Amino acid sequence: MSPTASDNMKSSLSETGAHLKNAASAAGDAIRNVSAAAGDEFKLGKAGVKSELADGALSGIAAAEAGGEAAREQVDALMDKGRDLIESAADLIRERPLASFGVAFATGWIIAKLARGSDN
Template sequence: MSPTNSENLKDQLNEAGSHLKAAANAAGTAVKGVASSVSDEAVQAKARIKAELSETAQYGKSAAHAGGAVAKEQVDALMDKSRDLIDSAAELIREKPLASFGVAFAAGFLIAKLTRSSHD
């Protein structure tokens, strides 16, 4: 079974966090190393920092794409629910047109009364 978009998002964010932590560790090592061993350590640390930040960016992009997929799934689910609600309302109106008209009329009347009284 393939992982869901939510699981992909979590995995990508975890990977991005791991690489960001590694970049921070590399930066800390670089700061310590620069004081004792001059430029070689600094050059190597800079390369490690760049590599880890590059990985962070890649996993961050992947997480953003996974987040988009999760959002699309949620929107699709909401759209399906709203279609079902509209279909059931239409079915109720077809089954009981007079009752539906009466309820709509009463609701309109109440809304009109409330809006008029709030302006007076």
């Protein structure tokens, strides 16, 4: 007896179902594999981010330390300039004591006049 059209259709549908089942299984396997690979990549990426953040923190600390040292250098330079200015003023006072006294007296008198003028 030869297969009927219904038998052929049932056979084809059965074969189609088997192929669909196999395709779904393959898709599930692919998704599991992709998920595992993505998880591994995520872990690597996370480790890289942590590493870069730690390196950035260390660089920031080093920059802060260098900034502190640079500030100390600037303060030292300003202190040296201040000492030089005071020495220069002391030398000028030693060279011309009378003129220095006159300038100091005139400056005091002007400040006193200005202070009294603001009270009125």
